[in-house]
Amino acid sequence: MKYMKFLTILLSLLILTACNSLELNTFDNIVQKKPEVKENTQNKNKDAITIWATENIFEGAIEEYRSTFPNKEVKVVIQDMDNLVNIYQESIISGATPDIFMIPNNHLGQFSGIDGLENLKEPPYFEESYFSQYPDGLLRSAVDISGEKMYAMPLLSFPYVTFYREDILEEYGYPTEPKALSHYLSNKENFMRLASRLKENNHYILESEQSILIMLNRSQNYFDSDLQYLGEQGSFKKTIDASILIQENELSPHLNIWDNQGKEALKNDELVMFYMASYGVDLLQSWVPEQSGKWKIAELPFGLTGVEKDSGSSLAISSTSEHKLLAWEFIKIASRQMFSMYSEPREVEFFGGQEVNAIYKDILERGQKGQPLPLDRKAKFLWDVELSEFNYGKEITPESIEQLEKSIFETIRIDQRAIQNMLDNNPSMNESDQ
Known part of the structure; x- marks a missing residue:
């Protein structure tokens, strides 16, 4: 995949990046609202999966997906970046979700520890041969605070x-x-x-x-x-x-x-x-x-x-999706295509022939602290x-x-206490730290 194409995609994402309002449900309120058990009205077409995204960067992935699944379609619905977190969380609470959420990495934390997204560390998603192709630090970026649930797959990482x-x-x-x-x-x-x-x-x-x-x-x-x-x-x-x-x-x-x-x-x-x-x-x-x-x-x-959060993004599968396995097949294609920019050695003449991907992969392997x-x-x-x-x-x-x-410290105090109470009252989460 050509690097200037990635650059064009990135600059579009940077233009769309904006700050969300601080007004937000507390963590305690969000985790107590379970997704309603009701019919998902977002995607009635059994031959299509729907993606909510901030930008359609999936042309190559859609082309490969259609060649593998000729009778299946992909619908990309662009969402408002300014209200993205609220739109996504409200859809999870109501159960009226797409099959796939594209989550900007600077908002990943808002989906850690809440119900409504599939755990990619469990069957039928987890495949050792697939996940082993990715740096450990990169995969850890979408693991929730319990350490047990991987709620999204990295898509774009810089x-x-x-x-x-x-x-x-x-x-x-x-x-x-x-x-x-x-x-x-x-x-x-x-x-x-x-x-x-x-x-x-x-x-x-x-x-x-x-x-x-x-x-x-x-x-x-x-x-x-x-x-x-x-x-x-x-x-x-x-x-x-x-x-x-x-x-x-x-x-x-x-x-x-x-x-x-x-x-x-x-x-x-x-x-x-x-x-x-x-x-x-x-x-x-x-x-x-x-x-x-x-x-x-x-x-x-x-x-x-x-690793830059503002331009990066990840893909998550809704637990109310009726096309979970197809959604996972699409995510595997999209994430593999995007990560391919780091897969092979890249010696850049401008940088004296330096092999830049080796440095990038070392960084992604270690990952960010926290x-x-x-x-x-x-x-x-x-x-x-x-x-x-x-x-x-x-x-x-x-x-x-x-x-x-x-x-x-003053602003996060209530949410911090709510998260700690959740950890203290959930034995499975505590066991993950032992």
């Missing part, structure tokens, strides 16, 4: 990576081999040393102090399986601390790589490092074709393992508000981050 000018780092005596560089930058102090040294010659290793916080929010989970907020520990906290230090030490060029000024900074060797999902490999070649052979990619700094949870939506809303204020001039300080975290 690992987050560091893009860097190999020639300039070599000139200043810094590591240039991808693994060596990511190891060096896993240390926050090393990151700051590199930023300070390169700034002396008008080179910058990030667009802005806000950009690494945006990277953090687009590529990381907010909570772990113990319902603990990850922002207070490990790589997540190191990234936040680095953004504060970048601002304090005036090491930011205050750029945006998506506008003309940002692209000009790439061309004049001002911006020599940035962080983006894997689709950046194609974009960078179109932005600065004259710099072919000078760039490389590596894993993220601070020990982060990131997991999607129903708590995510409120945490993301508060982070989005704060990031907007940072972009409009509010300083990133220990105090502003502390206040943000306090707001997150």
Whole structure:
């Protein structure tokens, strides 16, 4: 499958991505509403499966599906991104669902721990030969908090990576081999040393102090399986601390790589490092074709393992579907086609012949720390508000981050308690942790 086709699909998805309202049923209310046992009116055609999606990216999958099942049809119904979670959850509660839900990965947590979606870890879906083709970390992204239910199959996944000018780092005596560089930058102090040294010659290793916080929010989970907020520990906290230090030490060029000024900074060797999902490999070649052979990619700094949530998506089967096995056959075709972009080695001439898929697959194998949870939506809303204020001039300080975290803890408190009560009162869930 051609990579520019994936890029076109991705850019369409990015345009459609939008924030949902914070107003949402609490987790306690959602899990207590069981799907009604009533006739599914969404798909009366026994020869067709229906998919609810944010964008129709299934042309290739539909073609292959029809060649395998000549008398079967596929209907794709586009849903409103702004109200997607509510539309999906209300359909699950009423039982009037499609056969397949396409779920943007930044909303996966809203479907963890609720009834209404099939468990792909159980028969008739689970096939060792099929699942073994996918990285473990990627598959874990749609496993619910119990650890027992896989409620969706990954469709689109874009690992987050560091893009860097190999020639300039070599000139200043810094590591240039991808693994060596990511190891060096896993240390926050090393990151700051590199930023300070390169700034002396008008080179910058990030667009802005806000950009690494945006990277953090687009590529990381907010909570772990113990319902603990990850922002207070490990790589997540190191990234936040680095953004504060970048601002304090005036090491930011205050750029945006998506506008003309940002692209000009790439061309004049001002911006020599940035962080983006894997689709950046194609974009960078179109932005600065004259710099072919000078760039490389590596894993993220601070020990982060990131996969972009905003552009990724997964597919889930409704428990009220009358075509579950056909839906599963379609999902297998679609996910296999999309993952094929990483299946074979890909040496990119622009990046000096670097084999980029090896790095992507390593990231997907390890996966992100933590997991999607129903708590995510409120945490993301508060982070989005704060990031907007940072972009409009509010300083990133220990105090502003502390206040943000306090707001997150206060906002999720009721849902956090409801989820913990569910775990405490469900022996099968507790057994999965033992």
